[in-house]
Amino acid sequence: MSDQTVSDQTVHDQAVGGQAAPLLTVEAMSVRFTLGRPAARRVFARRAAGRGEVHAVTDVSFALRPGQVLALVGESGCGKSVLASALLGLLPANARLRGRAVLADPAGAPVELLGAPEPVLAGRVRGRLVGLVPQSAATHLTPVRTAGAQLVEAVRALRPAVAEPRALAEALADRVGLPRQALDSYPHELSGGTVQRVAVAMALAGDPPVVLADEPTTGLDRPLVDRTVDMLAELADQGRAVLLITHDLAAAKRVATHVAVMYASRLVEIAPAGQLFTEPWHPYTGMLLDALPDGAFTPIPGHPPELTALPSGCAFCRRCPDVPGYAPCTDDPGLIRVGDRWVAAHPPC
Numbered sequence: 001m002s003d004q005t006v007s008d009q010t011v012h013d014q015a016v017g018g019q020a021a022p023l024l025t026v027e028a029m030s031v032r033f034t035l036g037r038p039a040a041r042r043v044f045a046r047r048a049a050g051r052g053e054v055h056a057v058t059d060v061s062f063a064l065r066p067g068q069v070l071a072l073v074g075e076s077g078c079g080k081s082v083l084a085s086a087l088l089g090l091l092p093a094n095a096r097l098r099g100r101a102v103l104a105d106p107a108g109a110p111v112e113l114l115g116a117p118e119p120v121l122a123g124r125v126r127g128r129l130v131g132l133v134p135q136s137a138a139t140h141l142t143p144v145r146t147a148g149a150q151l152v153e154a155v156r157a158l159r160p161a162v163a164e165p166r167a168l169a170e171a172l173a174d175r176v177g178l179p180r181q182a183l184d185s186y187p188h189e190l191s192g193g194t195v196q197r198v199a200v201a202m203a204l205a206g207d208p209p210v211v212l213a214d215e216p217t218t219g220l221d222r223p224l225v226d227r228t229v230d231m232l233a234e235l236a237d238q239g240r241a242v243l244l245i246t247h248d249l250a251a252a253k254r255v256a257t258h259v260a261v262m263y264a265s266r267l268v269e270i271a272p273a274g275q276l277f278t279e280p281w282h283p284y285t286g287m288l289l290d291a292l293p294d295g296a297f298t299p300i301p302g303h304p305p306e307l308t309a310l311p312s313g314c315a316f317c318r319r320c321p322d323v324p325g326y327a328p329c330t331d332d333p334g335l336i337r338v339g340d341r342w343v344a345a346h347p348p349c
């Protein structure tokens with residue numbers, strides 16, 4: 001694991017823009033998954049060094065402030081969902097975490113999320129301070145109770161002072177564009193897009209100041225995508241902060257105030273959305289935008305590297321059209337700051 005590449009102070013200054021204090025500050029966060037059986041690991045510890053670990057998140061730093069929608073984008077498998085799960089203490093037992101993630105609590109002391117005891121995460125964080133729209137939302141609903149019953153239950157658990165939980169559940173359903181009759185249906189009776197909206201409503205049940213939405217628009221048609229992301233933008237306008245993990249760059253373009261681009265476990269660029277979409281700095285960002293239907297619609301050639309065998313420097317050079325002969329570079333892959341943008345050190349091309 002490399003050293004922290006962005007100092008604490010710069011992280012605090014780091015713009016993800018605006019002057020308001022961050023609701024969430026992530027500093028040099030790394031996640032490793034250990035592979036294989038423990039006994040085999042011991043026997044082959046030396047030989048397997050570097051092969052028996054998935055480098056899922058590496059030295060990730062960012063701040064999320066009130067009013068911001070930070071879109072986290074990058075190809076499948078680059079570490080986006082693991083990052084979100086790590087923040088909420090939802091990683092499996094084979095995960096090791098490093099770094100810090102500090103969550104503000106308007107009613108109390110800040111919470112250090114990484115390594116927080118489960119009662120803190122369950123009692124203070126999940127649903128209350130941070131609402132999560134999980135990826136593959138359907139698998140998070142129980143099949144034996146109606147969507148409405150589960151939403152009412154979430155409201156009861158997270159906001160016990162609410163006198164009419166059913167009325168609040170219906171208001172949440174309206175807010176996310178969920179038809180009332182869907183509340184009386186079981187999850188398997190609902191379309192993927194409708195289940196997705198149930199999940200968004202559940203994430204909002206505790207009125208959390210921070211929302212982590214992992215692919216919240218999967219399975220939705222374009223009008224519902226727009227409606228869902230507009231609703232997330234509205235939450236940000238009301239002073240909340242949203243981390244929007246998405247493959248849908250058009251949706252990110254529509255609502256993101258800032259964009260973080262992830263490649264092979266690292267952030268390679270963070271910038272205000274308007275600047276990133278009009279002038280991407282990292283070649284990978286440029287290629288992601290070119291892959292869009294309203295870009296050149298050019299798929300990115302090649303594949304990301306295996307996360308069990310990452311190069312020590314820039315992981316992108318082997319796919320980078322800017323590097324003649326695809327010569328791998330060994331530069332420090334840390335982010336450098338230019339104005340209010342951050343971009344991974346990259347060889348001058």
Ligand SMILES: Nc1ncnc2c1ncn2[C@@H]1O[C@H](COP(=O)(O)OP(=O)(O)OP(=O)(O)O)[C@@H](O)[C@H]1O
Pocket residue numbers: 033034054056074075076077078079080081082083092094135307
């Ligand atoms: N429990 C685990 N053990 C080992 N490796 C894991 C584990 N969970 C996730 N990974 C690996 O971590 C990497 C990052 O996965 P992650 O789900 O965060 O990707 P993602 O960017 O969210 O992809 P997608 O866009 O497809 O959702 C992947 O290579 C994945 O296989």
Ligand code: NI
Pocket residue numbers: 080081082135214
């Ligand atoms: Ni994911």
